[in-house]
Amino acid sequence: MSYQPPVREHLFLLKDVLGIETYSNLPGFADAPMDVVEQILDESAKFCAEVLAPLNAVGDKQGCVWHSDGSVTTPPGFKEAYRQFVDGGWPALGSETEYGGQGLPAVVNLACNEMSSSSNMAFSMYPGLTHGAYSAILAGGSDAQKQLYLPKLATGEWGGTMNLTEPQCGTDLGLIRTKATPASDGTYRISGQKIWISSGEHDLAPNIIHLVLARIEGAPAGVRGISLFVVPKFLPDAEGKPGQRNSVKCLGLEEKMGIHGNATCVMSHEEATGWLVGEENRGLQVMFVMMNEERLGVGMQGLAQGEAAYQAAAQFARDRLQGRSLTGPKNPDGPADSILVHPDVRRMLMDARAVLEAGRAFLFWSALHGDLAQRHPDEAVRQKGEDYMALLTPVLKAFLTERGFAIASDAMQVHGGSGFTEHFPASQYLRDSRIAMIYEGANGVQALDLVGRKLGAHGGRAVMTFLAEIDAFVADNGSDETLKPFLDGLAGAKAQLLEGTLWLMQNGPANPDNAGAGSMDYLRLFGLTGLAYMWALMAKAANAKVTAGDADPFYAAKLTVGRYFLQRVLPDTGAALAKLKTGAEAVMALPADAF
């Protein structure tokens, strides 16, 4: 039995926890009543499990192939699967209706994306990057650019990429050297080399639209001199079809530890024709719109790989017979008990469940706030949604990718020696999941974004609103005795998060390294508190079902896993806060030449 899409979990969140039906008056939500959402998820699950998942190992083992003419062949089966993916309308779920999309709420689209990412992360990155390019043009493009590109990108007819990194600059985009020279016809000639370009070249689509950061001649140094350009592989002709071949070319593929099914390209722009997107020297602003979306998507990838790895480990544990239970044989007629009887195996599986179930809730809850930010008629709701998205994006990206990798590692551990061989999927999940901690801003960059930018924005409005929301939830539900452990755990974590927040506000300004040194601890504390809040929300929803007489073991299991979270995962908040409060001194004390 391979990956089983967790539609039951998705429906519980969408319906019982987030109550998306209450937003049926909003655009997008109106077109997606619960029965339609359920159909969409079921169909997506079927496609992911039947078409994408079987290609996951193929992509890993065979990888992409670069040819000397600069073309790239994706792994066997990817092209046909991509065709089915496009024909099924899956890329367009979350795109705007005016550009041929279906305009579904992001929170519903996210559920589908989780399933495709769990099934085949390398494959799902092709449409993922395409949607990123779509969003950048939507955010910063001219009307003509939107009309020309967005319908093709929305449907997945064409592919898209982000061309940011260069050999001398990854995180520090101010160091970009790729040049843009204005031509007399209003276009630009783009020249330079870009590296690590995911989906940079492939055979899935007849055209690929590159979004390229470059420096216009004479632009100011640093990040204030970076502009964004659209550089199509084939210049669209008068009818908007792929025309003349542009001088952008893949020089080779990166050898890497995982996601072998996705082509990670070295791209060379040699006087390639490009069009400015948005204003000169303001390319990063547009890019950041897109990057925020991508970052949430990467957090989802962390979760998705963790989920797939957990499922593989759970299946292995059920099947593998080794040793006997410490409390007496549980499979007395067999040669041994299944390893599920061993508490330390359970611990690893329960750790995974406790984080995945609440991590998914945190991601969905945040995505819903993103939907509200865009669609809600009440300005206050929109602002809160925007605040939360800005605040939580770095938390979700870094926390879920870190935990997803840890879960993949535990999943390998459950497999024992089998996990280290390539006959089982554990190795691929571990290797694939690792990149999510790095790309779209390494996790340390997310932590710095959180404490350096997001925390203090608008006088700390976002974080204070979040903390107050938790206080209100605890107060409002205090009379519910069954919720007590969840409320106690949440209140304790929230108090520590508040203490950490105040510590940073007090000690960061005097020495910014204090904020930097504690940034990852703070992010982890934030993530754990967010999960505690989600467990409280889920416990409330599950309790309501149980109280109403619903005997579905799903709800009882939910409460059990939640209790495990409180006892076995949440205690880490204390150490995170303690470390944070030690500040920068010991972190920075060693002279540079001592490393």
Next chain:
Amino acid sequence: MSYQPPVREHLFLLKDVLGIETYSNLPGFADAPMDVVEQILDESAKFCAEVLAPLNAVGDKQGCVWHSDGSVTTPPGFKEAYRQFVDGGWPALGSETEYGGQGLPAVVNLACNEMSSSSNMAFSMYPGLTHGAYSAILAGGSDAQKQLYLPKLATGEWGGTMNLTEPQCGTDLGLIRTKATPASDGTYRISGQKIWISSGEHDLAPNIIHLVLARIEGAPAGVRGISLFVVPKFLPDAEGKPGQRNSVKCLGLEEKMGIHGNATCVMSHEEATGWLVGEENRGLQVMFVMMNEERLGVGMQGLAQGEAAYQAAAQFARDRLQGRSLTGPKNPDGPADSILVHPDVRRMLMDARAVLEAGRAFLFWSALHGDLAQRHPDEAVRQKGEDYMALLTPVLKAFLTERGFAIASDAMQVHGGSGFTEHFPASQYLRDSRIAMIYEGANGVQALDLVGRKLGAHGGRAVMTFLAEIDAFVADNGSDETLKPFLDGLAGAKAQLLEGTLWLMQNGPANPDNAGAGSMDYLRLFGLTGLAYMWALMAKAANAKVTAGDADPFYAAKLTVGRYFLQRVLPDTGAALAKLKTGAEAVMALPADAF
């Protein structure tokens, strides 16, 4: 600059912290005064850095090749390096002088093994397994077997392996099916398939001596019916030279995530000729002697991979220019500062240092107790040494491999996107280090060994002695103000370890799952406490140097890293204890079919 063997660290530990010169009256130690030890380490470092380290990436990329005649070719250069390794006398350092070894203390040998493992883990496993086979025959073999095999194994002239695992049994050796049928000449015919046999077949040595677990016809079921056999690839002739080819054969190599330079073999015994080692049905007892040694060696591998990965990350961080310090440019004339200025990069490097330096001390300190157990004239010292080795082996194996992998992952993170590519060594360190958490008893098995066997042995004598030793150290040094933070940290951790120990003793007997559920948390708490003790010992030694006017920045750095440990690593003890004390209930509550 590639891997630099940390001889300075080794000498500090051997001389200043452990004071091995005070044991110069003991066998082995007498032959290794400090100047000789220093020469050995320098020579070993040179060989490792110049010969083994350059072959590490070669081994990873090219791997071993299996041929249809059952032979296996090791990666280019391995054969020549192995010849040099043997000619240099390196395999024999720690073996008994009566069998051609040099009889050096294990603690000195360990330093050399760490360097070879850091340089090339896959290569170092060939002599590592050979030494394991040596130890098994030494522990359980007849005089004739010892005379025949030990000199060849001690010098590395022949290779050795352990043939334990079968498809249906890894951890649960009671399920072994390989059969042994007595022949009329006193030998046995061994038949069965073994998997995951490291170094099972290769071209480095003219003969390979397999130590094979099998079941003699009619033996009792389970672990009480397992015997140990020596099965040479070539039967030694009357002169002890490789003679007739035995019917044991490599059917293929395992595809795996890392250690590609080591041949992981499927071995088929088809009526192979074997000789019983030790008594019938008591093979596991002999095997465990050897496995304990191997487990300490695997803990060392975790440390060694962590060290090599740390070094690569530190070098990358020094060289890579991205962004500016939060407190103003540190490299104002360059395009950017080195990423060493970023506190979160420092955090990852300091985490590594804080764990590696004390982890090495813990390993060496334990190995010295192993030496004392074997060589000290005082029975009480020998018993304490034995107690400590038994108690600490599972802690060192699991804690150091888990931490080594985490360090390798952080080292990749420091590299950013570069780390995920195979152009930098970070990926290999991450992939290679992962196996150490699994083999020689998965870490969960170590934790169970700790709480289930080692803790309660002799009424808890070993752990109580260890805790009392810490108490005495704290009391004896209480007047030293400079040591105060180290003593406070140690005393706090020790109190928590005591609390965890008592909790297990009180709650384990009533429900063994309580012990199992908390076993990994307890092991981590134990590991952290051990590291805190080592930091106190190292701080005392470094302080003594500083107080005596030694201006070597090495000692100041040591104290800085120690302070970091107290502030940023040690706080995790609290969560470990809290989780442990929640017991088995939540861990085991979910019905098996809910996974």
